[in-house]
Amino acid sequence: MAEHIRIGDVAPRVHYVADGAQTVFIYPFPIFESADLEVRLDGLVQYDGFTITGAGSSEGGRVVFAAPPAAGRQLLMRRVMLIERVTDFQPNGVLRAKTLNDEMDRQVASLQEMRENLTGAIRADPGDLPARLVLPARSGRVNRLLGFDSVGNVTAVPRDPVLLAPFGGAIPRTVEDKLAERLSARDFGATGDGVSDDGPALQAAMNAAAASGKHLVIGEGTHRTTIPLTLPGAAAGLTMRGSILYAGPGGVTALTLGDGAAARNQAKLYQGLRVLRATITDWLDERDIGILLRNLDASVVEVRQVEGFTIGTRTEGVELGFEDTTMYLGRFVNNRIGLDVHTATASGWNNSVRYIGGHFANSASTNPTRDRFGVRFSCAPGAYPRHNAHFFTGPAFELQRQGSPGTVAAIPFLLEAGDERGIIARGVRMEQCSPNVARHAGGANDCLYEVVYVGTYAFTGADVEYTATATRAGGTVIPLHQASAAQGTPRLVAAAENVRRRAFRQTIDNVDGIGFEQMAVLSGNPSGPPANLNGFAFAGLSQFALNPDSVGIPTSRALAFVVDCSVCKEFFIAAEGSELRPIVMQFDASEAVLGATNPALLSNMNAVWAGSPSFFWEGNADLDSLVGGLPINRLQRVTLHANARFAAIGVRGGSANAVLKALRLYCSPLHAPALLFGGSRKWGTREYGVTDAGWVVPNLAAGASATRDVALPGVRQGDFVQASFAKSSGFQNGGVVFHASVGGTASLDQVRVTAQNVSGGSITVDAGTLYVRAVKPRV
Structure with missing residues (x-):
């Protein structure tokens, strides 16, 4: 040791x-x-x-x-x-x-x-040339600054020296002038230690930036404040390298950027914004806002983090608009509404904004009984509601839906202003959210959501929820969990390429009625009225005008395809013709008609409830009507109510001159709904048949015959009828032929079948099954 x-x-x-x-x-x-x-x-x-x-x-x-x-x-x-x-x-x-x-x-x-x-x-570098680094005498350095001369020796310079940029054309400037180019919050006493109340110092710095029109820098560290802060619009901008920790009273905005009223804040740069709340709010007071951006135009905003507020960040059009701005979004954590796109007055607007990125998340323990949303579009009562042209790139949402199934709403996009247009989100990621990428509560239109990942529900978890106050089916969801080629190819459910060619003589519902193959005829004023699908969907009614290449439809009649919509709730209807009004009828699982409490929605027009006895949901405009000179109504999305299991989707006459040439029905490629007609249904089919297994044909001598009357509901004179026979055992001798004709002991709903021996000898036919077929003629 x-x-x-x-x-x-x-x-x-x-x-x-x-x-x-x-x-x-x-x-x-x-x-x-x-x-x-x-x-x-x-x-x-x-x-x-x-x-x-x-x-x-x-x-x-x-x-x-x-x-x-x-x-x-x-x-x-x-x-x-x-x-x-x-x-x-x-x-x-x-x-x-x-x-x-x-x-x-x-x-x-x-x-x-x-x-x-x-x-x-401070010392000279070992490789440096020898230099004189001794301080000047006291008398030579009083009220002066230390500097270095041309050979690197210590010298004293005036306290107010001028600076010169080392480039041609530069002019001398004082140090004060140089330092005043950009203001720092530390110039006014902000410490950033997370303990001191920096609120008064920060507000003083913001006031100075506005008074001088300078850009303000809030340096590194945590700047705690117990007062709300406002940077007026006269300031050139704000850069935050640290964060603001709001520890003041509730019911206020922690940081407000830009002026309200009639001031326009143009070409601003706000970057590195980080505002956190010392304690998370209970999400009950929407006045608790982290960052409020007002009346920005052609600006760039970077929100790095906002956390713990009822509303994380709100963009607001006040007397003027919020528009043409690019926003870089970072982390929005533990806010009930991460980003609120808002208008405050009727003359304010919020349009044409681009959003890049954004991670909207909540912890499982944060206000678990309250709904939460990533992005909301809203307006004050009576304020401008038509937010339009908002484009999101790559936002991610982890909103914590709470429970399985979810007991609270946790939805990425909430559109409740009432009349949004062109809200587009690409590359949306959803994790622990509700099975809805968006909720529409008004007349939002032309909205598109491209979902690239849904961690909980796979591709089936991405759709649009329409509330009871929604008036348009204005949202399209593209889940990229399927092949992109399939997503771009809608499925054709039914097509009447030439409606006139489908017309045939139909006499079941009334004499000389007109039916249409694979299509149901609806009445605007059915007697009764009926209560279920089989009662409302007629085989054929009169009053259709059959033109050479089209069909005239009066306002009291409609043509529709009937579909099984138990799984698929969204269809697209396209019609060729003029003055045609889209209509929808809905039925529940027992085929009972659904009423006004189960609304259907259209995409580019409002759906109006026609009431009893027609029970139509119909568009408030014709498909060929122009909106602003543009034919945007020609293709309509039809969104059915969640209670619907069967639906009739088609058109009626919008006026006495309505003409229909072609009608098509599409849906998403993810579904293949059944088209209902014929069989046990009486509508949409030209052919009727019946089987009779009880006929024992007697022994027929040469030239002899036997007859049997067979009930065939719906058969009328002029129908094409045929009969055939199959023995119970053995082979039927060809010497006996079977003929059929309309009528027998009764004039309606009956076919007479004749068995005739056309051979030269006696023939025993014996027991067998008789098949009878009737076909309605085209008209």
Whole structure:
């Protein structure tokens, strides 16, 4: 074991950041005595509250605190020795090795301390040429600044020197003028230590920026404020390198940027915005807003983080609009509404804004019983509602829907202003959200949501929820979990390429009625009225005008395709003709008609409830009507109510001159709904048939015949009828032929079948099954 301390090449200082729990801290350098170790917390020397062990050990030792330093405090331990001579060697005395080693160890330790202290001193570089770095005499440096002359020697310069940029054409400027180019919040006393109330200093800096028209910089650190802050629109902009921690009263906006009223804030730059609330709100008061941006035009905004508010960030058109601005979105955490696109007055607007990125998230424990939304479009009562041309690129949402199934709404987009247009979101990511990418509560139109990932529901979890107040089916969802080619190819459900060609004589519902293959005829005033699908969908009614290449439809009649909509709730209807009004009828799982409490929606026009007895939901305009000179009504989305299981979708006459040439029905390629007609349904089919297994044909002599009357509901004179026969066993002799004609003992709904022996001998046919077929003639 060594008899003296070994002084290794170890820096005689060590730093720690306390975590609030640790009490023992190691110093890895040797000390001779406990008094040689200086302990500082946050720069202040500590004299008690701890013990020091390890003095005299080459490996160092430990400092043990009686109570752990608070988390975040800066701990410094360094060796600080008294520089003194404590030994004396006697002439001709014994020179002991330990005494000599101790003396040398102290000198080495002192030199290490000196080297460590010199690292923080201003000094010339070793490779630099010799320079005179001695301060000028006191009289020569009074009220002057230190500087360097042309050879690098220290000199004194005036306190108000001028600066010159090292480029041609530069002009001299004072230091004050140069420093005033951009204001810093620290110029006004802001500390950014997270403890001091920087609110008054920040507001003073913002007022100065507005008064001078300068750009304000809020530096690194956490700037705590107990007052709401406003940067007027006269300031050139704001850059935040740190954050604002709002610790003031509720019901206010923490940071307001730009002026309201009739001021226009053009070409502003707000970057690095970070506003956090000291405590998360209960989400009940929408006046709790993190960042409010007012009346911006042609500006650039970067929101890096906003957290803990009822509304994270609100963009607002006041007396003038918020428009033509690009917003870079960062983290929006634990806000009920992450981004609120808002208007405050009838003369304010909020249009043509581009949003890049954005991560909207909530923790599972944050207000778990309250609905939450990523982006909301809203307006004050009576304010401008038509937000339009908003484009989102790559937003991500983790809103925590709470429960399975979700007990609260956790929806990325909420459109409740009432008349939004052209809201487009590309590359949407959804995780732990509701099975809806958007909720529409009004007349939103021409909206598109491209969903690239749904972590909980796969591609089936991306759709639009329409509330009871919605008047348009204005949202399209494209889930990219399927092949993009399929997404771009709608499925054709039914097509009447030539409606006139489908017309045939139909006499089931009334004499000389007109039916249409695969299509149901609807009446605007059915007697009764009926109560279910089979009662409302007629096989044929009169009053259709059959033109050479089209069909005239009166206002009291409609033609429709009937579909099974138990899975698919969205269809697209396209019609060729003039003055045609789209109509929809809906039925539940038992085929009972649905009433006014189960609205259907159209995309480019409002759906109006026609009421009893027709039970139509119909458009408030014709498909060929112009809106602003444009034919935007020609293709209509039809969104059915969630209770609908069957639906009739088609057109009626919008006027007495309505003409229909072609009608088509489409849906998403994800679905393949069934088209209902014929079979057990009486509408949409020209052919009727019946089977009779009870006929025993008697022995027929040469030329003899036997007859049998078969009931066939719907058969009328003029129908094409046929009969065939199959014996129960064996082969039917070809010498007996079967004829069919309309009528028998009864004049309606009956076909007489005649079995005639056309051979020259007797034939026994015996028992078998008779098949009868009737086909309605085209007209």
